[in-house]
Amino acid sequence: MFLKKMNGKRIVKLPDGSVMSCADLPAPDTRRWTAARKLAVVRGVAHGLMEKEAALERYGLSEAEFLEWVKGAGAGGLSGLRATIRKKTDTTDD
Template sequence: MYLRKVNGPRAVRLPDGRVMTRADLPAPDTRRWVASRKAAVVRAVRHGLIDRAEAIATYALSEEELDEWMAAADRGGERALRATARRRHN
């Protein structure tokens, strides 16, 4: 079995006890960003699975977009990351 060389950890333990691995992240070519995929990226950045720069580069995000996702997750969790929730608050 061959494990690809990656920077940083391959897995992290979340505060609720679950383990998150790089396999839990959305595909790099993701175009449809549903709330669960956004939440996975936010969790990965927050808990050190990937750093901000890697998330921005891998998913072609802007700094502002990632900041919006993180702020929305702080306000209301995964539900706040839904596109309809964003429209309601604007």
């Protein structure tokens, strides 16, 4: 078995005691972003599994898009990252 050489940490311990590894991150070619995948990227960056710049490059994200994910995760966790819920609340604000 061969392991891909990576810079940085391979595993981090989250505040709830669980462990997150590079295997928990979405694939670099991900095109369909579910709330769980977005949360995995946000947690990976927040807890030092990968640098923000590396995440932006790996997933082809803009800084603004990533910051929206961070804001959504902070406001409502997994449910704060669901696009359908966000769209519904955006239309009711008018």
